[in-house]
Amino acid sequence: MARRILGTLALILILTGLYWGLVEAPPDARQGETQRIMYLHIPSILVAYLAFFIVFVGSCLYLWKGERRDDNLAHSAAEIGVLFTALTIVEGSIWGKPTWGVWWTWDARLTLTAILLLIFSAYLLLRSLIEDPRRGAVSGAILGIIGFLDIPLIHMSVYWWRTLHQPPSILRPDKAPWDNIDPAMLWPLGINFLAFLVLFFYLLSLRIHLGEVEDRVRRSRLYEAS
Amino acid sequence: MNGALGQIYWLLWKDLLLEARRRDNLLSMFFFGLSLLFLFSFAFEISSENVSRMAPGLLWLAFMFSGTLALNQLFQGDRENDCLDALLLAPLDRGAYYLAKVFFNFSLMFLLELFILPLFGILFRLDFWHLLPNVLLYTLLGTLGFSVVGVLFAAVTLRARARALLLPVLLFPLMIPVILATVRTLQIILGAGTAAELVPWFRLLVGFDLIFITAGFLLLEWVLDG
Numbered sequence: 001m002a003r004r005i006l007g008t009l010a011l012i013l014i015l016t017g018l019y020w021g022l023v024e025a026p027p028d029a030r031q032g033e034t035q036r037i038m039y040l041h042i043p044s045i046l047v048a049y050l051a052f053f054i055v056f057v058g059s060c061l062y063l064w065k066g067e068r069r070d071d072n073l074a075h076s077a078a079e080i081g082v083l084f085t086a087l088t089i090v091e092g093s094i095w096g097k098p099t100w101g102v103w104w105t106w107d108a109r110l111t112l113t114a115i116l117l118l119i120f121s122a123y124l125l126l127r128s129l130i131e132d133p134r135r136g137a138v139s140g141a142i143l144g145i146i147g148f149l150d151i152p153l154i155h156m157s158v159y160w161w162r163t164l165h166q167p168p169s170i171l172r173p174d175k176a177p178w179d180n181i182d183p184a185m186l187w188p189l190g191i192n193f194l195a196f197l198v199l200f201f202y203l204l205s206l207r208i209h210l211g212e213v214e215d216r217v218r219r220s221r222l223y224e225a226s
Numbered sequence: 227m228n229g230a231l232g233q234i235y236w237l238l239w240k241d242l243l244l245e246a247r248r249r250d251n252l253l254s255m256f257f258f259g260l261s262l263l264f265l266f267s268f269a270f271e272i273s274s275e276n277v278s279r280m281a282p283g284l285l286w287l288a289f290m291f292s293g294t295l296a297l298n299q300l301f302q303g304d305r306e307n308d309c310l311d312a313l314l315l316a317p318l319d320r321g322a323y324y325l326a327k328v329f330f331n332f333s334l335m336f337l338l339e340l341f342i343l344p345l346f347g348i349l350f351r352l353d354f355w356h357l358l359p360n361v362l363l364y365t366l367l368g369t370l371g372f373s374v375v376g377v378l379f380a381a382v383t384l385r386a387r388a389r390a391l392l393l394p395v396l397l398f399p400l401m402i403p404v405i406l407a408t409v410r411t412l413q414i415i416l417g418a419g420t421a422a423e424l425v426p427w428f429r430l431l432v433g434f435d436l437i438f439i440t441a442g443f444l445l446l447e448w449v450l451d452g
Contacts, residue, residue, distance in 0.1 A: 063448055118399040125395060129386040138448050139382045143396060146375065146441060150400050153434055157403040160426060161410070 003209070006202045013195035020188035028185075037095040039188050043196035044088040045113065050200065051081030052120065052148065059144030062137060068215065071137035074144055076207035078123050080200060085117045108158045115154055119147045133218070230322045237326035242333065244303060251299055255292040255338045262288045263342070263349060277350045282412030285346060286368070286405055293335045293372055294397065297380040298390045300331055305384075310450075320447040324377065328439065332373040339365050352416075360415050367431040368408035374435060375400055378442040381449045407431045 021039030028035030058074030061067070092110065093103045104110065123143050130136035181189070245251055266272070266284045304310040313323065343361070347354055354361060379396050383389040407427045414423050 115399050115402055122396045122399060126382070126386065126392060129388055129392055131387070132385070135385060139386070142378065142382055142445050142449060145445065146378070146400060146438070149437060149441060150403070153403040153430065153437070157406040157430060161406055
């Protein structure tokens with residue numbers, strides 16, 4: 001029941017956010033209509049970051065306590081994180097083509113996002129290639145932790161390598177977020193972020209439920225086999 | 227020798243002795259690396275003008291590919307005749323086992339690099355003999371970084387299906403700081419920059435090595451006992 005409410009709420013918020021972002025908000029002074037993709041682009045990547053942070057937390061908890069629940073959390077978050085990272089890259093490409101003139105460029109932030117996608121796709125691959133659930137959980141947890149520790153180092157190295165993507169224009173250290181963007185644009189962005197956040201938790205709860213059902217099926221099969 | 231140091235010593239001695247008698251790892255790695263050098267000369271037009279720009283990337287590709295081959299074989303000897311189980315039953319520190327494997331893999335790769343580097347210089351007329359101490363220092367740091375993460379994931383993929391394919395898929399995205407740092411430093415050493423530009427990359431490599439040798443030391447226990 002609670003899950004259904006969350007799902008409905010996500011749907012309402014997304015529709016509101018889309019209407020506000022695509023219709024109500026003014027077009028950008030320089031980029032025009034293409035800039036509207038920001039209303040999806042930024043929320044997707046923020047949600048993906050959150051997902052990968054949850055993978056890390058779930059992985060640590062699993063190694064510490066050994067509870068199936070924590071692994072299920074990490075595995076579920078990884079799946080959704082991969083989905084939102086892929087979405088971010090697709091949205092970025094669609095925006096990049098008219099704005100920069102190319103679908104893809106080897107810029108630091110683009111590359112970092114693609115590497116995140118690679119690492120966590122590898123995580124999902126690893127999980128699918130190990131039969132034993134306990135061993136799969138331990139292996140996943142190790143990749144979840146090492147991958148997360150590696151992110152700052154990858155970040156540094158690709159930044160020193162090259163940079164083209166504009167620096168963050170809203171979340172900046174020198175000014176408060178509301179000084180960097182017109183409220184007419186900040187509101188739809190905020191709504192969309194909230195919408196993606198609720199959607200994320202809805203998907204996460206669905207995926208966790210699926211993991212629990214799979215466990216139950218596995219246990220009952222083992223029971224029947226014995 | 228007793229204690230953890232003694233354990234590392236004897237485990238490493240066992241692997242090195244086996245390798246010295248059979249030489250199967252080192253020989254295959256060497257011929258694999260050598261055939262890569264030939265493939266490179268067919269795939270790229272390497273001339274004396276561009277060799278110092280191409281060399282770092284090509285060398286590191288050869289090192290990483292050969293190193294991955296060696297990692298796939300790393301636990302093979304211990305798995306035959308259930309030696310690994312016997313080792314785990316013995317009162318053996320898991321961290322010591324990890325460090326012994328890291329040093330073994332590192333020695334294999336570093337030996338290979340000692341053969342490949344001069345061969346590369348001769349085959350592609352790269353005049354870098356006077357720079358060799360600096361080149362070797364960064365090769366050493368990079369190789370250590372490769373080994374500390376590689377050994378951990380060689381253990382993680384030990385019981386996965388298609389593990390020989392899975393290992394590089396997991397490893398290469400995580401290796402990006404190492405490959406960027408080693409390639410960039412080698413380019414700088416070969417004349418594409420000043421010595422001051424080496425400093426941040428040096429710190430990055432040392433940081434990478436320290437972070438992941440600690441993480442591997444702590445995490446291998448779960449992989450082996452899981």
